[in-house]
Amino acid sequence: MVSNIVRLLLTLDTDGDPNNGITISEDAITAITGKDIKIDAVDFGADAGIVALLNEFKGGAIQLVERGVAERHFNETLVGQSSWGTLTWGNDVWKQTTP
Numbered sequence: 001m002v003s004n005i006v007r008l009l010l011t012l013d014t015d016g017d018p019n020n021g022i023t024i025s026e027d028a029i030t031a032i033t034g035k036d037i038k039i040d041a042v043d044f045g046a047d048a049g050i051v052a053l054l055n056e057f058k059g060g061a062i063q064l065v066e067r068g069v070a071e072r073h074f075n076e077t078l079v080g081q082s083s084w085g086t087l088t089w090g091n092d093v094w095k096q097t098t099p
Helices: 001-014 026-032 047-061 067-081
Strands: 086-090 092-097
Touching: 001 047, 001 067, 026 047
Parallel strands: none
Antiparallel strands: 086 092
């Protein structure tokens, strides 16, 4: 479910660059309002609410951010804010260099 939330936020980010923060525009808020999105859907990209959102927002010119991209960004963000340890998610491992 966390992956799907991150995927949605990254997809709706105004400038498509999450490294400078995620900004959700009023247009994105309007597009998502009233959509029945199943955030816990196993195949999130096939969820009817997501499909409707992607078709309507920006004239259908956007695609849902891939799961791996979202998970990598989320992990790198968490590790960047952590002062210890190793984070493992899926097939990837991120290590904090200073404990």
